[in-house]
Amino acid sequence: MAQHLELGRAGEALAKAHLENAGYEILDENWTHGKAEIDLIAYKDKVIIFTEVKTRTGTAFGQPEDFVDARKQKLLADAADEYIYLMDHKGDVRFDIVAILFDRDKNYILNHIEDAFWPSGT
Template identity: 35%
Template sequence: MRAKDAVGRYGEEVAAAHLVRAGWEVVDRNWRGASGEIDIVALHGEELVVVEVKTRTGTGYGHPAEAVTPAKLARLRRLAGQWLAAHELRPRGVRIDVLAVLVRRGGTPSVEHLVGVV
């Protein structure tokens, strides 16, 4: 596994644990649809949340959340529809959140949760 892939996978583990500690229910991970992949699908109360996780080891290339472009958000909206079509779950609402994970060498990862990114 490439180092970049390992960092990304670690960030997804950190993000999922963060959501579970906050009382969320993680219902799917790394779900693949025709338009790409959803990192995490979770329930926050009665709302379905498609979670994009971006992980970096530093900010030399910007904050992790800066990697979520308008094109990526459009793809996540399509994927949310595909996920709902493939599952029987009918939530009250659907939104897209971004979890930005910053992993510093030898330190505890920090998680910034951006809610309802449009």
Template identity: 35%
Template sequence: MAAKDELGRAGENRAVAYLTARGFDVVDRNWRAPDGEVDVVACAAGDLVFVEVKTRRTDLFGDPLEAVDARKRARIWRLAHAWSSAHPDLAQGRRWRLDVIGITGGDPACGRLEHVEDVPWA
């Protein structure tokens, strides 16, 4: 596995541990569709939460949260629809929400974690 992939996987593992500790029920990870991948899908307080996780070793090239621009959010919206169509029993009757988790540090297990809830889709 490439170093970049390992970093991303470690960041996602940290994000899932963080979400679980805060009462989120993680229902899916790394769900793939032709248009891309949803990092984490969770349920929290009745909401269906699509979580994008961005991990960086440093902020030299910008904060990881800045990488989730309008184009990326629009793609996640399309993926959320695809995921919901594939899992209607979990999606029905829930409000959808986009959260973004950014992790910065050489070791994602102890790097700085920022969680932004309910990011606008567009």
């Protein structure tokens, strides 16, 4: 398996464990709609949280969360709209980012950014 895929899976597992330990219920993992994939869909306090996980091994090109650009936000919003429709959710929603930065020794820093963005048009 490609190294970047392994890194991504490790990051998603850490993010899932972090959310569960913080009292979130995980509703779905790697949920897809069209060209978009939502890494984790969680639920807490009557809010559905659409979570993008970004995992990196360095910051030469920016922090992991910097890679959730406007295009990615639009894809996530479109997929979230479909999920909300399918689940007939009438409550609040939120978009979070869990950014994970590994060092060479496999130590990591996890940064959970709540309400990280609100895609335009949503």
